[in-house]
Amino acid sequence: MYYLGIDLGTSAVKILLVAEGGEIRGSVTKEYPLIFPKPGWSEQKPELWWEAVKEGMRELTDSAGVRAEEIAGIGCGGQMHGLVILDEKDEVIRPAILWNDGRTSEEVGYLNDEIGKAVLSERTANIAFAGFTAPKILWVKKNEPENFARIRRIMLPKDYINYKLTGVHACDYSDASGMLLLDVKNRCWSEEMLALCGISAEQMPKLFESYEVIGTVTKEALAAIGLEAAEETAVKVVAGAGDNAAAAVGTGTVKDGSCNISLGTSGTIFISADRFGVDPNNALHSFAHANGKYHLMGCMLSAASCNKWFCEEILNTSDFAAEQTGITEEKMGRNGVYFLPYLMGERSPINDTDARGTFTGMTMDATRSDLVQAVLEGVAFAIRDSFEVAKSLGLKIEESCLCGGGARSPLWRKMFADILNIRLNIPQTEEGPGYGGAMLAMVGCGAYESVEACADALISIRETIEPDPEIAARYEEQYRKFRKIYPAMKELFAALR
Numbered sequence: 001m002y003y004l005g006i007d008l009g010t011s012a013v014k015i016l017l018v019a020e021g022g023e024i025r026g027s028v029t030k031e032y033p034l035i036f037p038k039p040g041w042s043e044q045k046p047e048l049w050w051e052a053v054k055e056g057m058r059e060l061t062d063s064a065g066v067r068a069e070e071i072a073g074i075g076c077g078g079q080m081h082g083l084v085i086l087d088e089k090d091e092v093i094r095p096a097i098l099w100n101d102g103r104t105s106e107e108v109g110y111l112n113d114e115i116g117k118a119v120l121s122e123r124t125a126n127i128a129f130a131g132f133t134a135p136k137i138l139w140v141k142k143n144e145p146e147n148f149a150r151i152r153r154i155m156l157p158k159d160y161i162n163y164k165l166t167g168v169h170a171c172d173y174s175d176a177s178g179m180l181l182l183d184v185k186n187r188c189w190s191e192e193m194l195a196l197c198g199i200s201a202e203q204m205p206k207l208f209e210s211y212e213v214i215g216t217v218t219k220e221a222l223a224a225i226g227l228e229a230a231e232e233t234a235v236k237v238v239a240g241a242g243d244n245a246a247a248a249v250g251t252g253t254v255k256d257g258s259c260n261i262s263l264g265t266s267g268t269i270f271i272s273a274d275r276f277g278v279d280p281n282n283a284l285h286s287f288a289h290a291n292g293k294y295h296l297m298g299c300m301l302s303a304a305s306c307n308k309w310f311c312e313e314i315l316n317t318s319d320f321a322a323e324q325t326g327i328t329e330e331k332m333g334r335n336g337v338y339f340l341p342y343l344m345g346e347r348s349p350i351n352d353t354d355a356r357g358t359f360t361g362m363t364m365d366a367t368r369s370d371l372v373q374a375v376l377e378g379v380a381f382a383i384r385d386s387f388e389v390a391k392s393l394g395l396k397i398e399e400s401c402l403c404g405g406g407a408r409s410p411l412w413r414k415m416f417a418d419i420l421n422i423r424l425n426i427p428q429t430e431e432g433p434g435y436g437g438a439m440l441a442m443v444g445c446g447a448y449e450s451v452e453a454c455a456d457a458l459i460s461i462r463e464t465i466e467p468d469p470e471i472a473a474r475y476e477e478q479y480r481k482f483r484k485i486y487p488a489m490k491e492l493f494a495a496l497r
Contacts, residue, residue: 001019001020001070001071001072001445001447002017002018002019002020002025002066002070002071002072003017003018003019003020003071003072003073003074003075003438003441003442003445004016004017004018004057004060004071004073004074004075004438004441005018005074005075005076005077005431005433005434005435005436005437005438005439005441006053006074006075006076006077006078006158006161006240006434006437007076007077007078007243007246007431007432007433007434007437008049008053008076008077008078008079008157008158008161008243008433009078009079009243009264009265009433010034010044010079010098010099010100010265011031011032011034011265012029012030012031012032012052013029013030013032013049013052013053013056014027014028014029014056014431014434015027015028015029015030015053015056015057015060015434016431016434016435016437016438017060017061017064017066018435018438020072020442020447021458022429022457022458024429024431024435025064026060026063026064027060027431027434028056028057028059028060028063029056030052030053030055030056031052032044032045032048032049032051032052033048034098035095038103040101040102040103040344040345040353041097041101041102041103042097042098042099042100042101042102042344043095043096043097043098043101044082044095044096044098044157045092045095045096046084046092046095046096046157046160047092049157049160049161050160050161050164053161053164053225054224054225054226057225057226057227058225058226061225061226061227062226067227067228068222068227068228068233068235069233071227071235072235072236072441072442072445072447073213073235073236073237073238073441073442073444073445074165074217074235074236074237074238074437074441075210075237075238075240075241075246075436075437075438075439075440075441075444076158076161076162076240076246076437077158077240077241077242077243077245077246077247077250077432077433077434077436077437078156078157078158078159078161078175078240078242078243078246078433079098079099079157079158079243080099080131080156080157080175080178080242080243080244081098081099081131081132081133081136081156081178081179082096082097082098082099082133082156082157083096083097083133083136083137083140083154084096084154084155084156084157084159084160085140085147085150085151085153085154085155086151086152086153086155087150087151087152088150088152090152090153093147093150093151094140094144094147096157096160097136097139097140099131099266099301100131100265100266100301100302100344101130101131101136102130102344102345102353103130103139104130104135104136104138104139104353105130105353105354106139107128107135107136107138107139107142108128108129108130108135108353110138111127111128111134111135111138111180112127112128115196117282120180121278121282123183123190123192123193124180124181124182124183124184124190124193125177125183125184125185125276125278125286125287126177126180126184126282126285126286126287127282127351128180129180129347129351130345130347130353131178131299131301131347132178132179132180133154133156133178133179133180133181134179134180134181134193134196134197135180137154137197137198137199138197141197141198148198151199151203152203153169153203153205154199154203154204154205155169155171155205156171156175156176156179156242158175158240158242159171159175159205162214162237162239162240164221165217165218165221165237166214166215166216166217166218166221166237167215167218168206168214168215168237169205169206170205170206170207170208170214170215170239171204171205171206171207171208171239172207172208172209172210172212172239172240172241172242172290173187173207173208173209173210173288174210174241174242174245174246174287174288174289174290175240175241175242175245176189176205176207176288177242177285177286177287177288178242178285178287180193181193181194181197181204182207182288184276184286184287184288184294185276187207187288188207189201189204189207208238208239209239209290209292210238210239210240210241210245210246210249210290210291210292210440210451211238211239211290211291211292211440211443211444211451212238212239212444213236213237213238213444213445214237214238214239215236215237216234216235216236216237217234217235217237222235236441236444236445237441238440238441238443238444238445239440240437240440241290241433241436241437241440242287242290243264243432243433244262244268244270244297244299244433245270245287245288245289245290245295245436246290246432246433246434246436246437246440247260247262247270247403247404247432247433247436248260248270248272248289248290248295248436249290249291249436249439249440249451249454249455250403250427250429250431250432250433250434250435250436250437250439250459251401251403251427251432251436251459252401252427252455252456252459253270253272253401254272254289254290254291254451254452254455255272255452256272256273256274256275257271257272257273257395257396257397258271258272258401259271259272259397259399259400259401260272260400260401260402260403261383261400261401261402261403261416261424262403262404262432263303263304263379263402263403263404263405263406263407263412263416264303264304264404264405264406264432265302265303265304265305266299266300266301266302266303266305267299267300267302267303267304267379267382267383267404267406268297268298268299268300269297269298269383269386269387269390269400270295270296270297271295271296271297271390271395271397272289272291272293272294272295273289273293273294273295273296274293274294275293275294276294277294277296279296279389279393281349281389283298283348283349283351283386283389284296284297284298284348284349284386284389284390284393285297285298285299285348290436290440290451291450291451291452292451296390296393296395297348298348298349298383298385298386298387298389298390299347299348299386300341300346300347300348300379300382300383300386301342301343301344301345301346301347302341302342302343302344302357302379303341303379303382303383303404303406304379304404304405304406305343306339306341306343306357306375306378306379307320307372307375307376307379307406308320309343310371310372310375311323311372315368315372320409321409323368323369323372324372324376324409324411324412326367326369327369327372327373327376327411329414329468329471331369331373332373332414332415332418332471332474332475333418333471333472333473333474333475333477333478334474335370335373335374335377335478336361336363336365336366336370337359337360337361337362337366337370337371337373337374338359338360338361338374338377338378338478338481338482338485339357339358339359339360339371339374339375339377339378340355340356340357340358340360340378340382340485340486340489341357341375341378341379341382342355342356342357342358342382342486343356343357346382348385348386348389349385349386349389350385350486352490352493354493354494354496354497355486355489355490355493356493356496358485358489359371359374360485376409376411376412376415377415377419377475377478378482379406380412380415380416380419380420381419381478381479381482381483383416383420384419384420384479385483387420397422398422398423399422399423399424399425400420400422400423400424400425401424401425401426401427401461402416402424402425402426402465403426403427403430403432404432407426407430408430413426413465414465414468416465417465417466417467417468418467418468418471418472418475419472419475419479420467421467421472421475421476422467423464423465423466423467424464424465425461425463425464426461426462426463426464426465427459427460427461427462428459428460428461428462429458429459439451439454439455439458442454
């Protein structure tokens with residue numbers, strides 16, 4: 001039997017065809033546009049996600065010659081936090097407001113300062129961040145009351161795809177954790193938070209564990225994705241997970257204390273935990289994990305996207321590898337140029353929507369290569385900020401998996417190992433959320449008894465990068481300087497709003 005794993009990303013959807021033994025038999029990527037109506041705003045049309053999924057599934061199954069009765073299940077990992085709202089006719093009311101949208105600074109201030117961080121943390125295990133869903137709901141309520149009044153269903157991006165596949169309004173606990181509407185500890189919607197946002201439990205999806213089956217693909221959806229099926233065919237769909245939890249499953253980060261760093265459009269450090277716990281300073285998110293347990297996570301809004309922006313928009317090149325050729329080991333830890341990677345504001349650990357990207361330390365001697373190096377190092381330094389928070393909580397992290405598009409760069413992998421001064425493991429299969437989604441479908445369909453058992457059977461390490469003590473020492477000194485830049489700029493960022 002086969003499984004389809006969906007990675008519903010910010011710029012594209014990637015769909016994998018995975019055999020029960022874990023082999024990837026094919027993949028298809030379909031892009032869709034982002035919408036930036038105003039500076040700091042970020043939106044997307046959910047209808048385009050569904051069109052991309054339909055087209056991708058048709059292409060993938062046609063090329064592989066796979067029939068509907070050969071597909072056991074589908075699992076989706078998707079971009080988190082995005083607000084998708086449907087009316088009574090199940091039509092999308094407005095474009096989805098995405099995870100990297102920064103319009104909700106007033107709502108975040110209201111939640112954190114007037115409702116209070118302690119109250120929010122007690123109710124949801126987290127405080128308000130601009131990317132979370134609850135502030136977006138409050139923004140729509142205030143600024144688009146006519147749209148707010150039409151809301152019948154509220155869902156997250158990957159849940160819209162699952163809804164189109166099954167007709168079931170569902171969400172998993174890992175993705176729901178990032179809405180600021182879930183009581184994470186008790187795994188249920190917070191009645192107080194729903195009331196605060198002026199919404200009801202009837203508008204919210206039914207909650208499932210990520211590996212639980214929510215329904216089967218409808219005959220209409222099977223036809224739409226190009227799978228002609230016999231009457232008795234039942235392709236199961238599991239609840240799936242937020243992209244970071246799905247990526248963690250796809251790298252085998254499911255055991256207590258294990259760590260995964262994802263270097264995609266955004267960047268995350270993800271620490272799996274068997275028991276519920278909260279960062280007392282709320283610099284790290286406390287979320288449910290896709291394996292039925294919990295995790296702590298630090299998230300930066302712009303990671304590999306910083307390098308993409310600098311190369312494509314500033315240097316007018318898409319040859320990222322060529323731009324890195326001049327950055328030798330001799331130069332690592334000795335760059336005089338520093339980069340703050342806050343192109344969309346920042347979440348963990350500073351929670352500042354006003355923060356912006358800056359280059360600091362440039363002189364007449366600064367080269368193109370120095371600036372590229374500063375961008376790569378700045379992203380790694382920002383991940384280390386969350387890494388330091390984790391260490392302050394008593395977590396001892398000596399190694400981590402590394403995944404995401406940015407992890408394909410050998411130079412960037414080495415920088416991360418030296419800047420964090422830990423071993424980095426590169427999984428044999430580097431497909432992140434899509435592969436994790438397929439694994440969750442395998443568990444839901446009974447191929448494996450648990451997420452942990454599935455990970456033990458399918459995940460192996462291809463390469464391990466050890467830190468270089470000499471370079472790590474140089475980066476230690478550089479990191480101490482990096483940490484001084486944002487505090488010096490914070491008031492200026494607010495004044496430039």
